[in-house]
Amino acid sequence: MSIVLLSTLLAFASFSTSQSQPQNIFLLAGESNIVGQGGVVNNKWDGVVPPESGPNPAVQRLNAKLEWEEAKEPLHSGLNTGVVNGIGPGIPFGIGVFGDNPRLNVIGLVPSGVSGTKIIDWQKGTKAYNQLITRAQAANKSGGFIQALVWYQGESDTVLKADADAYKGRFNQFIKDLRADLDSPFLVILEVALASGIGNFTEEVRQAQLKSGIHDVRVVDAKGLELEKDKVHLTTRAQVRLGEKLAEAFR
Ligand SMILES: *[C@@H]1O[C@H](CO)[C@@H](O)[C@H](O)[C@H]1NC(C)=O
Numbered sequence: 001m002s003i004v005l006l007s008t009l010l011a012f013a014s015f016s017t018s019q020s021q022p023q024n025i026f027l028l029a030g031e032s033n034i035v036g037q038g039g040v041v042n043n044k045w046d047g048v049v050p051p052e053s054g055p056n057p058a059v060q061r062l063n064a065k066l067e068w069e070e071a072k073e074p075l076h077s078g079l080n081t082g083v084v085n086g087i088g089p090g091i092p093f094g095i096g097v098f099g100d101n102p103r104l105n106v107i108g109l110v111p112s113g114v115s116g117t118k119i120i121d122w123q124k125g126t127k128a129y130n131q132l133i134t135r136a137q138a139a140n141k142s143g144g145f146i147q148a149l150v151w152y153q154g155e156s157d158t159v160l161k162a163d164a165d166a167y168k169g170r171f172n173q174f175i176k177d178l179r180a181d182l183d184s185p186f187l188v189i190l191e192v193a194l195a196s197g198i199g200n201f202t203e204e205v206r207q208a209q210l211k212s213g214i215h216d217v218r219v220v221d222a223k224g225l226e227l228e229k230d231k232v233h234l235t236t237r238a239q240v241r242l243g244e245k246l247a248e249a250f251r
């Protein structure tokens with residue numbers, strides 16, 4: 001989308017409905033690293049929130065009751081993520097997206113990650129997929145335009161070669177169905193290329209992510225970002241950096 005068109009859209013959006021409902025919506029989905037495991041050690045979050053992770057009055061989140069509230073860490077708290085929630089990339093991303101233009105309206109984050117999911121668990125009709133659609137539609141109904149999906153997933157697809165080989169096709173199908181169901185054929189996808197995996201096929205999944213071959217997918221490479229001792233999850237500092245990189249990619 002051109003910058004002029006985007007600005008026009010945002011300017012229009014900021015005058016069209018009440019101030020309290022975010023009008024620029026970002027969906028966040030995937031597995032544990034989008035949920036956020038920064039600062040989680042031995043199933044306990046250390047409670048440390050860096051200044052880059054807010055709270056910030058310009059960033060709201062859709063909670064488990066489908067209501068807007070000021071976003072604070074852990075961003076996925078109250079949602080059924082299947083894991084102890086820690087620091088993720090969402091809030092630094094949200095602050096970074098429109099942070100340098102205070103005239104733009106508040107943005108709304110829709111955290112929807114589910115830990116331990118494979119890409120096949122996000123195909124149309126699955127529980128995770130349906131929940132993502134329900135939350136996206138609720139955010140849209142309250143006046144929001146869905147600007148992008150932030151997608152960080154694939155660690156669970158690195159164990160079996162068959163899953164790694166199927167990653168590209170399953171991802172493309174997921175995006176195709178999501179765009180159709182949200183009636184948003186050009187929905188921007190900010191896809192994170194894996195920093196880690198739990199099996200031996202991480203590089204295969206990364207290659208699929210780096211070359212998805214579908215339009216309006218922007219890849220942000222997480223390789224090299226600092227990991228927790230489990231060698232799978234990004235640290236708090238790494239999540240902040242990732243959030244900033246994702247915001248750069250969107251702008
Ligand atoms: C959300 O709702 C508005 C109407 O209020 C619509 O114009 C927009 O395209 C919808 N969909 C998305 C994906 O934002």
Ligand SMILES: *[C@@H]1O[C@H](CO)[C@@H](O)[C@H](O)[C@H]1NC(C)=O
Nearest residue numbers: 158159160161198199200201
């Ligand atoms: C990865 O490969 C090594 C060496 O072949 C093997 O011992 C190990 O079990 C594999 N790991 C997984 C998770 O399959």
